[in-house]
Amino acid sequence: MDEIDLSRLKGRDVIVCNEGILVYPDPTVLVWLDADFYPRFRKHIDGKPFKKYCRSTVMTCQYADDIEPLLTAPLYPGFHGRDGLKRGIYSGEEKLTGIAAVSLAIALGYDKIYLLGYDGGEVDGKLHFTGYTNKERDVYSKRLNRYEVFKGYDIVNCSLKSRIKTFPKQRIEDVLSAV
Numbered sequence: 001m002d003e004i005d006l007s008r009l010k011g012r013d014v015i016v017c018n019e020g021i022l023v024y025p026d027p028t029v030l031v032w033l034d035a036d037f038y039p040r041f042r043k044h045i046d047g048k049p050f051k052k053y054c055r056s057t058v059m060t061c062q063y064a065d066d067i068e069p070l071l072t073a074p075l076y077p078g079f080h081g082r083d084g085l086k087r088g089i090y091s092g093e094e095k096l097t098g099i100a101a102v103s104l105a106i107a108l109g110y111d112k113i114y115l116l117g118y119d120g121g122e123v124d125g126k127l128h129f130t131g132y133t134n135k136e137r138d139v140y141s142k143r144l145n146r147y148e149v150f151k152g153y154d155i156v157n158c159s160l161k162s163r164i165k166t167f168p169k170q171r172i173e174d175v176l177s178a179v
Contacts, residue, residue, distance in 0.1 A: 004116070008176045015105055017097040020117065021045070029053065031104055033072065033097045053104060055095070072100060079149040081106055092146040102150055113155045114175055118162065 006024050016027035018037060021044045030045065032038065033055040038045065045052060046064060056069035072095060076088025084090065084107030091100035098118045105113045147166035157164060158172040 004172055013110070015101050017101045017118075023117075026050070029104070029108075031070070031097060031101045033070075033091060033095050033100055038067075055091075055100075070100065070104065079103060082109065083107070090149060096146075099146060102147075102155065106150070106153055111154060113153065114170075114172070115155065115157045115162075115164075115167065116159060116172055118157070118159055118164070 009024065010026070013028040014024060014026075015029040015031060016024050017030075018032050018034070019041070021027070021030055021041060025044060025048075027050050029051045030048075031053045038054065052064070052067045053070050054067055055072050056075075071085075071088040072091045073088070073093070078088065079090035080087040084103050089100050089107060090103040091097070098115075102113060102115070147164055150166065155167045156175065157167040157169045158175060160169055160171065162169070
């Protein structure tokens with residue numbers, strides 16, 4: 001994502017996952033599921049005007065009044081589309097934040113979703129899940145069929161090297177020029 005001018009996203013609705021807040025500090029929404037995320041990144045979160053969502057079982061939802069809890073698996077399994085905020089946000093069996101963010105975007109009513117930087121891959125030969133960058137086994141990313149629940153929604157993957165094949169791909173530059 002280093003080669004993309006993220007300032008072109010200014011004024012657009014942007015949902016950021018986890019450490020993406022360091023790359024794009026002015027999103028519309030920030031979502032995280034990992035319990036250790038908020039303590040590590042609270043200085044980038046507290047007092048900021050964007051909406052904040054975390055997994056309801058994560059105790060950090062209780063630290064600030066402006067953090068909304070997300071109902072997720074295992075207590076609220078399955079994908080519920082536009083009813084996700086009431087019936088549960090789908091995050092895959094592994095509780096992945098990227099999947100939760102797509103589910104949240106649908107639940108919030110977005111009709112067109114563009115994925116950027118969501119590739120299901122590695123950085124420097126290591127997986128880059130928050131807090132799990134040293135996993136040697138590529139367990140999560142090989143189960144790419146978990147995105148099938150989103151078929152029928154207008155989702156475009158702007159990460160051309162992404163291993164996620166469920167969505168059509170398009171260069172982010174082309175998307176930003178067209179809208």
